[in-house]
Amino acid sequence: MIARLTGALAVALTRLACRLGHHAYLSTSCLHHDHHYCQKHTGKSGAKTPARCKFCTTACVCPCHEQPASA
Numbered sequence: 001m002i003a004r005l006t007g008a009l010a011v012a013l014t015r016l017a018c019r020l021g022h023h024a025y026l027s028t029s030c031l032h033h034d035h036h037y038c039q040k041h042t043g044k045s046g047a048k049t050p051a052r053c054k055f056c057t058t059a060c061v062c063p064c065h066e067q068p069a070s071a
Contacts, residue, residue, distance in 0.1 A: 018056060025053040030062035038062070 029037040
């Protein structure tokens with residue numbers, strides 16, 4: 001029950017931050033240490049914008065994006 005409340009609070013705060021213009025985005029793949037997937041142009045559901053929120057195009061805050069991508 002605590003985890004469900006914590007998750008709901010996190011969602012509510014993220015939505016509020018986005019509406020206020022202070023949205024910090026961390027991609028799910030970076031959260032799970034799959035940084036290469038975050039930077040790809042194609043995802044599991046097709047084309048995607050690398051390292052960007054699909055709803056508001058805010059950039060992923062993961063420090064892996066500060067380094068040049070390896071070829």
